[in-house]
Amino acid sequence: QKEVEQNSGPLSVPEGAIASLNCTYSDRGSQSFFWYRQYSGKSPELIMFIYSNGDKEDGRFTAQLNKASQYVSLLIRDSQPSDSATYLCAVRRSNFGNEKLTFGTGTRLTIIP
Amino acid sequence: DADVTQTPRNRITKTGKRIMLECSQTKGHDRMYWYRQDPGLGLRLIYYSFDVKDINKGEISDGYSVSRQAQAKFSLSLESAIPNQTALYFCATSAGRGGANTQYFGPGTRLTVL
Numbered sequence: 008q009k010e011v012e013q014n015s016g017p018l019s020v021p022e023g024a025i026a027s028l029n030c031t032y033s034d035r036g037s038q039s040f041f042w043y044r045q046y047s048g049k050s051p052e053l054i055m056f057i058y059s060n061g062d063k064e065d066g067r068f069t070a071q072l073n074k075a076s077q078y079v080s081l082l083i084r085d086s087q088p089s090d091s092a093t094y095l096c097a098v099r100r101s102n103f104g105n106e107k108l109t110f111g112t113g114t115r116l117t118i119i120p
Numbered sequence: 121d122a123d124v125t126q127t128p129r130n131r132i133t134k135t136g137k138r139i140m141l142e143c144s145q146t147k148g149h150d151r152m153y154w155y156r157q158d159p160g161l162g163l164r165l166i167y168y169s170f171d172v173k174d175i176n177k178g179e180i181s182d183g184y185s186v187s188r189q190a191q192a193k194f195s196l197s198l199e200s201a202i203p204n205q206t207a208l209y210f211c212a213t214s215a216g217r218g219g220a221n222t223q224y225f226g227p228g229t230r231l232t233v234l
């Protein structure tokens with residue numbers, strides 16, 4: 008079982024709709040969860056992070072965490088063509104930054120105009 | 121702007137050659153990391169350093185070595201390059217304790233080993 012699993016996609020979503028990206032992780036000791044966006048040939052850039060169970064909103068993006076189910080998701084509202092990218096989920100065991108990040112392989116998202 | 125830079129951005133080399141990839145940062149971060157990215161395999165950690173005197177192996181360190189010359193500089197070396205080291209290499213940095221300890225990535229180096 009991979010430590011961090013994501014559906015590789017591609018996930019196609021019409022412009023203006025909600026895109027839902029999912030990630031599961033195997034280590035119950037994981038404490039911090041990150042979503043990165045990566046355009047083709049470019050470096051990953053942080054979208055948001057979440058520590059606590061529940062939802063965290065930042066503009067059009069909402070991260071959802073359920074530690075009991077070992078599940079974290081990213082919702083993108085009002086999807087735009089510029090949201091077309093690969094989205095990487097990353098997990099860290101400690102809250103104190105002493106542990107490395109483990110990345111999933113990413114979900115490729117395509118927004119259809 | 122505080123930034124993470126990598127040189128070179130692209131490199132084509134031959135099997136057996138020694139290659140050095142360099143990373144510099146102006147973010148003032150203590151922690152630096154080297155990753156490689158391959159299609160279908162995601163980002164995998166090669167080495168990481170939490171300060172100048174601290175170097176740690178990641179999950180795929182075989183065939184690689186690193187040097188932390190200063191807080192702002194972290195170099196990755198391939199002593200004798202082989203074709204399966206063809207990949208996209210990223211350097212990343214993060215602050216020490218406190219906050220999200222978010223990792224910030226450089227622009228990447230595309231390495232091709234023939």
